Amino acid sequence: VTGHKAQTEPIVFVNGRQVPPDGAHVSARDRGLTLADGLFETMRARGGVVFRLDRHLSRLFDGLRVMGIPEPSALKQTVAQAVSAAGAADQSIRLTVTRGPGPGGLTPPLNPTPTVIVVVNPMPSFPGTIYTSGLRAIISSGRRNTRSLSVGLKTLAYTDAVLAWVEAQRSGADDAILLDEDGHCSEATASNLFMYRDNVLLTPPLTCAALPGITRASVLELAAVAGVRTAERAFDPSELSLAQEAFLTSSLRGVAPVSSLDGRPIGNGNVGPVTTRLIAAYKALVDLECSTT
Amino acid sequence: VTGHKAQTEPIVFVNGRQVPPDGAHVSARDRGLTLADGLFETMRARGGVVFRLDRHLSRLFDGLRVMGIPEPSALKQTVAQAVSAAGAADQSIRLTVTRGPGPGGLTPPLNPTPTVIVVVNPMPSFPGTIYTSGLRAIISSGRRNTRSLSVGLKTLAYTDAVLAWVEAQRSGADDAILLDEDGHCSEATASNLFMYRDNVLLTPPLTCAALPGITRASVLELAAVAGVRTAERAFDPSELSLAQEAFLTSSLRGVAPVSSLDGRPIGNGNVGPVTTRLIAAYKALVDLECSTT
Numbered sequence: 375v376t377g378h379k380a381q382t383e384p385i386v387f388v389n390g391r392q393v394p395p396d397g398a399h400v401s402a403r404d405r406g407l408t409l410a411d412g413l414f415e416t417m418r419a420r421g422g423v424v425f426r427l428d429r430h431l432s433r434l435f436d437g438l439r440v441m442g443i444p445e446p447s448a449l450k451q452t453v454a455q456a457v458s459a460a461g462a463a464d465q466s467i468r469l470t471v472t473r474g475p476g477p478g479g480l481t482p483p484l485n486p487t488p489t490v491i492v493v494v495n496p497m498p499s500f501p502g503t504i505y506t507s508g509l510r511a512i513i514s515s516g517r518r519n520t521r522s523l524s525v526g527l528k529t530l531a532y533t534d535a536v537l538a539w540v541e542a543q544r545s546g547a548d549d550a551i552l553l554d555e556d557g558h559c560s561e562a563t564a565s566n567l568f569m570y571r572d573n574v575l576l577t578p579p580l581t582c583a584a585l586p587g588i589t590r591a592s593v594l595e596l597a598a599v600a601g602v603r604t605a606e607r608a609f610d611p612s613e614l615s616l617a618q619e620a621f622l623t624s625s626l627r628g629v630a631p632v633s634s635l636d637g638r639p640i641g642n643g644n645v646g647p648v649t650t651r652l653i654a655a656y657k658a659l660v661d662l663e664c665s666t667t
Numbered sequence: 668v669t670g671h672k673a674q675t676e677p678i679v680f681v682n683g684r685q686v687p688p689d690g691a692h693v694s695a696r697d698r699g700l701t702l703a704d705g706l707f708e709t710m711r712a713r714g715g716v717v718f719r720l721d722r723h724l725s726r727l728f729d730g731l732r733v734m735g736i737p738e739p740s741a742l743k744q745t746v747a748q749a750v751s752a753a754g755a756a757d758q759s760i761r762l763t764v765t766r767g768p769g770p771g772g773l774t775p776p777l778n779p780t781p782t783v784i785v786v787v788n789p790m791p792s793f794p795g796t797i798y799t800s801g802l803r804a805i806i807s808s809g810r811r812n813t814r815s816l817s818v819g820l821k822t823l824a825y826t827d828a829v830l831a832w833v834e835a836q837r838s839g840a841d842d843a844i845l846l847d848e849d850g851h852c853s854e855a856t857a858s859n860l861f862m863y864r865d866n867v868l869l870t871p872p873l874t875c876a877a878l879p880g881i882t883r884a885s886v887l888e889l890a891a892v893a894g895v896r897t898a899e900r901a902f903d904p905s906e907l908s909l910a911q912e913a914f915l916t917s918s919l920r921g922v923a924p925v926s927s928l929d930g931r932p933i934g935n936g937n938v939g940p941v942t943t944r945l946i947a948a949y950k951a952l953v954d955l956e957c958s959t960t
């Protein structure tokens with residue numbers, strides 16, 4: 375409170391330059407808009423430090439290679455500039471890279487000029503109760519596709535995730551878990567899924583169309599450090615319903631407990647001890663890695 | 668040639684107003700860009716008349732209802748204005764409706780303000796040889812998802828279609844046919860698929876994750892008028908490889924013959940008589956419906 379102004383407006387950078395947050399930023403012919411021809415990362419920052427930025431960028435670069443989109447230069451510097459412009463408070467960062475404008479049709483331009491967008495917002499304030507009471511989840515009626523050409527990539531094609539989210543809200547739930555075409559649990563709308571049972575922490579393998587989440591990897595590391603046995607193994611909703619504990623992981627929510635599935639409690643319906651330890655351990659990890667001292 | 672200027676620049680309308688074609692049109696926070704949270708239609712026009720505009724709008728409105736995006740007002744008028752601004756020559760029209768800007772995350776705004784974009788370009792000039800020599804198609808390695816929540820909707824999520832197109836180009840082909848998860852032929856990257864064999868014209872049913880194409884419907888009508896037996900029935904690539912004729916349908920290319928599949932000729936490798944008749948019949952239909960006299 376000594377001259378610090380709280381960030382209220384988003385900070386927006388397009389192609390390396392800060393632009394006003396309101397108004398237009400991108401061409402109507404940008405293939406990110408017309409064809410979802412691009413990728414993105416969602417990250418968190420504190421004190422100007424982006425949590426596991428290199429892992430996010432590495433995943434993004436992998437995706438760009440698969441899609442044949444040239445790697446934009448100075449991406450890391452642009453993120454740093456945007457985060458710095460936003461100040462030291464907890465922030466969410468959305469980094470989007472598209473193949474850039476195109477003449478129409480599917481044919482990618484021979485020499486594409488990718489569009490790079492960085493939007494920094496104050497961290498959204500999740501109801502604190504999600505960490506103490508847990509989320510109500512449903513099994514979505516939609517399926518994920520393990521044989522999509524973009525499986526495992528964080529592309530802009532989030533239409534189905536939006537529709538599953540809407541499906542969850544309509545049934546009075548907080549989030550939806552999607553199955554793959556074989557009926558295995560894949561992931562939630564924008565989070566990875568974990569279940570704990572019989573002393574093992576399970577998460578679906580990437581072959582179940584689960585995204586290789588950065589928080590997912592962090593939690594697997596933390597569990598190993600804490601002596602919790604982990605496994606990447608396929609399971610279906612009937613096995614999930616028998617879990618003692620379950621939670622979702624994502625960059626912004628971190629570790630978010632699931633208290634019920636399709637209206638029936640997971641375990642005793644309270645947040646269990648393993649989940650509670652991992653919530654704390656993940657918070658401590660962010661504190662540690664985003665410490666600026 | 669009496670004072671008419673050929674249209675060289677695209678005509679762009681955003682939210683009902685014409686804007687310069689270059690530069691920025693859409694917010695970086697538009698959910699069409701961030702989440703592929705929107706729908707589109709591709710249409711053709713001649714002499715200022717859009718071919719089967721009402722059917723395109725009807726399909727779009729169906730999709731908006733499923734996605735819970737409010738129907739923008741005056742859509743038809745905006746398309747008419749954009750087409751009129753572009754002149755009388757053959758044009759392609761891309762109409763995009765997104766859920767509009769959002770604050771971030773999946774949660775749709777309670778009262779969304781949809782973004783409406785109309786881009787009109789001169790009709791692309793396809794090599795005339797595609798109608799006389801046919802397209803070389805491959806079977807894509809990626810699969811389509813019959814159980815996606817957005818199946819049958821023309822959403823902005825075309826990432827997989829772009830990747831399948833790139834896959835086709837890399838193998839020296841012109842287009843790729845995607846299968847559904849059961850191994851049935853679904854459609855090409857941005858076209859419906861037809862095969863002709865034993866006096867029946869077949870196209871995959873919508874349950875094989877085929878989009879309800881406007882040109883697909885037109886061709887089914889034309890075939891019926893011409894006394895060609897038609898059926899919507901699932902078939903797999905091995906049956907397709909035995910076809911006497913095959914073709915793809917889309918709004919811009921119309922009826923485009925397929926001459927080979929994975930390097931092996933379809934039929935005798937020439938454009939067959941049924942396909943030839945339907946190419947001519949479809950062109951005549953466009954001439955008729957887009958006649959302004």
